[in-house]
Amino acid sequence: MPLFAPTMSTEKDALLAQLEHSIQNARDVFFELDIDQLRAKPIASSELTLGWLLLHMGEVVDGWGKRAASGPVDPFAGMTAAGAMREADAATAIGEGETAADLLRRFDEYTAAGLRAFASADIDAEVAVPDAPWFPEDMESFNVRWTFHHVLEELHRHSGHADILREAVDGAQMYELRSRAEDIDMSYIEKWFAAHADELYAG
Template sequence: MPGLAPPVADERTALLAFLAQQRQLLRVPAYGLTEEQAWATPSASELSIAGLLKHAARCERGWMDLVLRRSTAPQRKADESDAPEFLPEPGETLAGLLDDYERACAETDAAIAGIADLGQGVPVPRGVPWFSAEIEEWSVRWVLLHLIEETARHGGHADIIRETLDGATLFPLLAAAEQWPDPWFQPWEPAAPPAV
C-alpha cells in the first residue's frame, strides 16, 4: 500500500480505506525485526511492537463483538492491568501475531461489509470509566472512526519504538517492505554485522 490512502468515492470506502492505511502503518515497523527486537521495550513504557500488534488484534475483535452485539461487556475489567496483553505468551511469535492481526482485520472488514447502515447503534458498555455513562450507544461509523484513531495512535508508538531500536523510520521501511520503484527514500536495509 502506498504511503497515502487511495482516493475514495463514498463514506464507507473512505472509513475502511483509512483504517486499512493505519493498519499497514502499524505493521510496517515490524518489518525486518528479530523476535527479540519485536518484544523489546526500549522506551519508558512497557510497549513493544509485537505487544502493540497483539493489542490491536484484540481491540478490533472486541469492537466487532460490540458492533455485532455478541457482547455488551467491557473488553477488560477496570482493575485489570494492560501489562499481560502487551507481554509475550509461550509460543507467540512476531509472524504469528502479524497473521492474527491480519485475520482480525479481515473479520472487521467482513463484519462492516454486512452492515447496511453505518448509523446502526452500538451499545456502550457500562462500568468503564472512560466511556460516558450518559451515552447509550455509538454508531458503527463512530466505532470505525475510533478504530482509525486508536490504530494511528499505536502506529505512532510503534514508529518511536522502531526508531529507538535501530534508527529505522516509516518511509524507508515502507520503501523496503513494499519494494517501491524509484523510491524518494533510501529503502531500509538491516545494519551490516560488525567486522570481526
C-alpha cells in the same frame, strides 16, 4: 498513491479504505523484526513493547468490528469492565514459544476479522456502549460511523508509538520500512529533494 488511502465515492467505502490502509501502515512498522525485538523495552522510561502494540492494535480492530457488526446488541453483554480487561490482556499476551511470524499471523487474523465485520455493518446503525467506567453513564449508544473513527484514532496513536519504539530498536523509519515492506519505489521523493535543494536550503 502508495502512501495514501485511495479516494472513494461513498463515506463508508472511504472509511473502509482508510481503515485497511491504516492497518497496513501499522503492520509495516514491524517489518523484519525478530521476537526478541518485539519483546524488548527499548525506551527506559516506558513499559511499551512493539509486540504488545502489534497485538493491541489487532485486538482493537477485531473487538470494535464485532461491536459495529452487532449493532445495538452488545456482543460482550454480561462481561464486566474487569473481565474485558482480562480478555484484552489475554489477546495481547505473547506465549513463551511464539515467534515474530506467530505475532504477525495473530495481527492479520484479528484485523481481517475486524475488516469483514466493519464491511458488513450499516454505517448509521447504533452500537452498544461498552460497560466500562471511561464511557459516560448517560451515553446510550454510538453509531458505526463513530466506531470507524475511534478505531482509526487508536491505530494512528499506536502507530506513532510503534514508530518511535522501532527507531529506538534499530533506527528504521517509516518511509524506509514502507518502501521495503511493500516494495514501493520511493526514489522519486529523494530525486525531488535533490532537484530542489538550492530552493529548500538556501541561506
